[in-house]
Amino acid sequence: MNELHKKTAKRPNIAVEIAGIKLRNPVMPASGTFGYGEEYAPFLDLEKIGAIVTKGLSLKPKAGNATPRIAETTSGMLNAIGLQNVGIDAFIEHKMPFLRTVNTPVIANFFGNTLEEYGEVAKRLNDIPEIAAGELNISCPNVKQGGIVFGTDPKAASEVVTLVRKNLQKPLIVKLTPNVTDITVVARAVEEAGADAIACINTLTGMSVDIHTRKPRIANRTGGLSGPAIRPVAVRMVHQVVQTVSVPVIGVGGIMCAMDALEFLIVGAQAVQVGTANFVDPAAMLTIIDGIEAFCIDEGIGDIGELIGSLRV
Amino acid sequence: MKNYHTKIISNQEISPGYFRMKVLAPDFGEKAHAGQFVMFRVQRSLPPLLRRPFGVFQTGFLPADCDGLPSKEFVEIVYKVVGSGTSIMAELHEGDKVELLGPLGNGFDTTTGPGEKILVGGGIGLVPLYMLAGELIANGCNVRLLMGGRTRDDIFAVTEFERLGVETHISTDDGSLGEEGLVTLVLERKLQKYPAAEVFSCGPMPMLSAVNDICTAHQTPLQVSLEESMACGVGACLGCVVKGAGHTEENPSYLCSCKVGPVFKSQYLDWSALKRNDDTLPGSEENCGGCS
Ligand SMILES: Cc1cc2nc3c(=O)[nH]c(=O)nc-3n(C[C@H](O)[C@H](O)[C@H](O)COP(=O)(O)OP(=O)(O)OC[C@H]3O[C@@H](n4cnc5c(N)ncnc54)[C@H](O)[C@@H]3O)c2cc1C
Numbered sequence: 342m343n344e345l346h347k348k349t350a351k352r353p354n355i356a357v358e359i360a361g362i363k364l365r366n367p368v369m370p371a372s373g374t375f376g377y378g379e380e381y382a383p384f385l386d387l388e389k390i391g392a393i394v395t396k397g398l399s400l401k402p403k404a405g406n407a408t409p410r411i412a413e414t415t416s417g418m419l420n421a422i423g424l425q426n427v428g429i430d431a432f433i434e435h436k437m438p439f440l441r442t443v444n445t446p447v448i449a450n451f452f453g454n455t456l457e458e459y460g461e462v463a464k465r466l467n468d469i470p471e472i473a474a475g476e477l478n479i480s481c482p483n484v485k486q487g488g489i490v491f492g493t494d495p496k497a498a499s500e501v502v503t504l505v506r507k508n509l510q511k512p513l514i515v516k517l518t519p520n521v522t523d524i525t526v527v528a529r530a531v532e533e534a535g536a537d538a539i540a541c542i543n544t545l546t547g548m549s550v551d552i553h554t555r556k557p558r559i560a561n562r563t564g565g566l567s568g569p570a571i572r573p574v575a576v577r578m579v580h581q582v583v584q585t586v587s588v589p590v591i592g593v594g595g596i597m598c599a600m601d602a603l604e605f606l607i608v609g610a611q612a613v614q615v616g617t618a619n620f621v622d623p624a625a626m627l628t629i630i631d632g633i634e635a636f637c638i639d640e641g642i643g644d645i646g647e648l649i650g651s652l653r654v
Numbered sequence: 655m656k657n658y659h660t661k662i663i664s665n666q667e668i669s670p671g672y673f674r675m676k677v678l679a680p681d682f683g684e685k686a687h688a689g690q691f692v693m694f695r696v697q698r699s700l701p702p703l704l705r706r707p708f709g710v711f712q713t714g715f716l717p718a719d720c721d722g723l724p725s726k727e728f729v730e731i732v733y734k735v736v737g738s739g740t741s742i743m744a745e746l747h748e749g750d751k752v753e754l755l756g757p758l759g760n761g762f763d764t765t766t767g768p769g770e771k772i773l774v775g776g777g778i779g780l781v782p783l784y785m786l787a788g789e790l791i792a793n794g795c796n797v798r799l800l801m802g803g804r805t806r807d808d809i810f811a812v813t814e815f816e817r818l819g820v821e822t823h824i825s826t827d828d829g830s831l832g833e834e835g836l837v838t839l840v841l842e843r844k845l846q847k848y849p850a851a852e853v854f855s856c857g858p859m860p861m862l863s864a865v866n867d868i869c870t871a872h873q874t875p876l877q878v879s880l881e882e883s884m885a886c887g888v889g890a891c892l893g894c895v896v897k898g899a900g901h902t903e904e905n906p907s908y909l910c911s912c913k914v915g916p917v918f919k920s921q922y923l924d925w926s927a928l929k930r931n932d933d934t935l936p937g938s939e940e941n942c943g944g945c946s
């Protein structure tokens with residue numbers, strides 16, 4: 342299509358709705374890669390993206406892991422930040438005033454070290470009217486239960502989602518870990534426990550070694566792999582989850598450009614999250630949004646709904 | 655700060671493995687302070703995935719074109735080829751498109767008044783000291799620069815520093831240029847002579863740590879610039895933190911080196927942790943299941 346045609350073509354509707362939250366487009370940052378929004382305000386108009394997703398919040402501030410915390414690997418990076426965050430109180434006091442000035446839905450990602458803590462953070466989120474939804478990170482170890490990761494055990498996942506669902510008076514997105522044998526089992530469990538939407542995937546546990554020092558390249562030994570290296574795994578898992586549940590799914594994992602985002606939409610994700618790509622290009626999300634729109638125009642798609650779940654098999 | 659989609663003006667090898675690169679960057683200079691850095695995107699395709707951090711060597715204007723167009727503003731970095739990213743950078747040419755995010759971070763505090771200032775730079779650690787020297791001299795300070803390197807190849811920009819009015823002193827491990835021996839020995843001598851001096855330093859951790867020991871012993875104020883691995887450079891990922899003074903397991907303190915740093919006043923850092931450099935130990939945390 343030529344440039345003139347593109348300008349005059351009717352703009353497609355790329356707005357979506359997830360668990361009752363209206364998004365101007367299906368693109369938002371992945372938790373932990375966008376700070377609390379403010380960090381990226383100098384580089385992109387926060388009122389152009391679909392939503393803002395915060396760094397994972399906990400009841401008390403969390404200091405995080407020893408360093409080094411990050412290492413680049415082939416087409417990806419390992420991180421073990423250790424969920425460092427300011428805690429929910431400081432978030433309300435210091436980060437919300439800025440977020441309130443931005444006309445974009447804010448999704449608060451949160452976690453706990455115990456079941457009770459998850460429940461408490463959920464309650465505290467009710468105090469913040471401007472938070473559109475909670476995104477529950479269940480990729481965390483339960484320190485009271487020998488460190489088993491909530492999200493790898495369907496029963497533990499169901500328990501935490503049930504409690505949070507009861508305590509949170511907002512839409513609830515549950516974010517799944519890919520470090521399981523069968524993601525559909527956990528997806529079904531969290532849907533039954535009351536999740537309004539599912540986001541997947543979190544990072545894949547990985548490891549890398551410095552062959553000269555023979556030490557792990559990050560202090561925590563293992564860390565979460567993100568970036569383009571994980572995208573095919575993420576697309577596969579989103580596809581499986583979409584086939585399994587009826588709640589909307591948000592696709593995350595290795596999205597660098599519009600084509601990558603489109604893969605997720607085509608397999609049935611209602612929206613996407615962009616993580617590591619923000620580090621490479623702070624305006625990556627804007628390029629992705631423009632690219633999705635251009636694709637719709639090129640393909641004669643008037644509403645993005647026609648594209649979502651249009652996989653031909 | 656801003657993400658510049660821009661072009662390379664020049665990219666020249668100045669000594670084996672060391673390159674100077676000038677990049678077009680309108681309005682960069684008025685915002686940049688000594689000690690700040692940029693995140694450089696090596697190329698549009700992958701790999702490498704992440705941007706690489708580089709200190710700002712200087713900013714300035716190219717001589718105006720004769721056709722009456724306004725002169726062009728540039729930012730200059732100096733880099734050493736050490737791995738995949740810098741190897742690719744070494745192959746870039748004038749006119750090549752690059753992306754540059756900056757100026758980032760907190761630079762040197764140059765508001766500490768006039769007087770004697772001693773700058774200690776090891777190898778590529780000389781980079782942020784050039785703008786620093788300029789700012790200090792503009793503030794009326796006496797600036798002495800102790801340049802250290804393994805060999806003469808690690809020493810660069812000597813005449814440029816001298817042109818600013820800096821007294822330079824070179825030491826190399828092998829004696830191939832200047833005095834043979836460690837730059838820290840020279841620092842000891844200079845502090846005897848100028849006990850009221852303030853010290854600024856950038857270089858490899860063993861050198862920084864020795865500089866810190868000497869300054870602590872002399873009760874000399876010290877600012878250091880650190881090099882931590884970075885992913886975002888803007889305070890969003892929390893991958894670049896260092897331990898702050900007084901850090902304990904019970905009362906942890908992690909300082910973001912891209913936002914609070916990369917320059918720190920030495921008393922705010924946990925030097926035993928920096929020195930040990932053995933942080934790469936088995937995870938103390940409950941094993942994180944990729945929970946980031
Ligand atoms: C604030 C700051 C300022 C810096 N200024 C300069 C400068 O002016 N000139 C210069 O030559 N170098 C500078 N460095 C170091 C420079 O960033 C690394 O040498 C460079 O990233 C190496 O990239 P590579 O792909 O060639 O090496 P690789 O080893 O292939 O890189 C792999 C990864 O490790 C990181 N990395 C490797 N070495 C370092 C290091 N020493 N410090 C931080 N990260 C590292 C890279 O960014 C990358 O993510 C600076 C670093 C920081 C944090």
Ligand SMILES: Cc1cc2nc3c(=O)[nH]c(=O)nc-3n(C[C@H](O)[C@H](O)[C@H](O)COP(=O)(O)O)c2cc1C
Binds near residue numbers: 371396422594595892
């Ligand atoms: C540095 C870093 C920090 C992260 N922090 C969190 C977090 O606090 N909570 C969370 O649910 N996911 C976190 N994640 C996971 C991302 O949100 C995302 O699921 C993952 O990185 C995959 O997407 P990507 O490949 O686009 O980065 C983090 C990822 C990175 C790289």
Ligand code: FES
Binds near residue numbers: 883893894910912
């Ligand atoms: S590099 Fe991301 S927070 Fe400093």
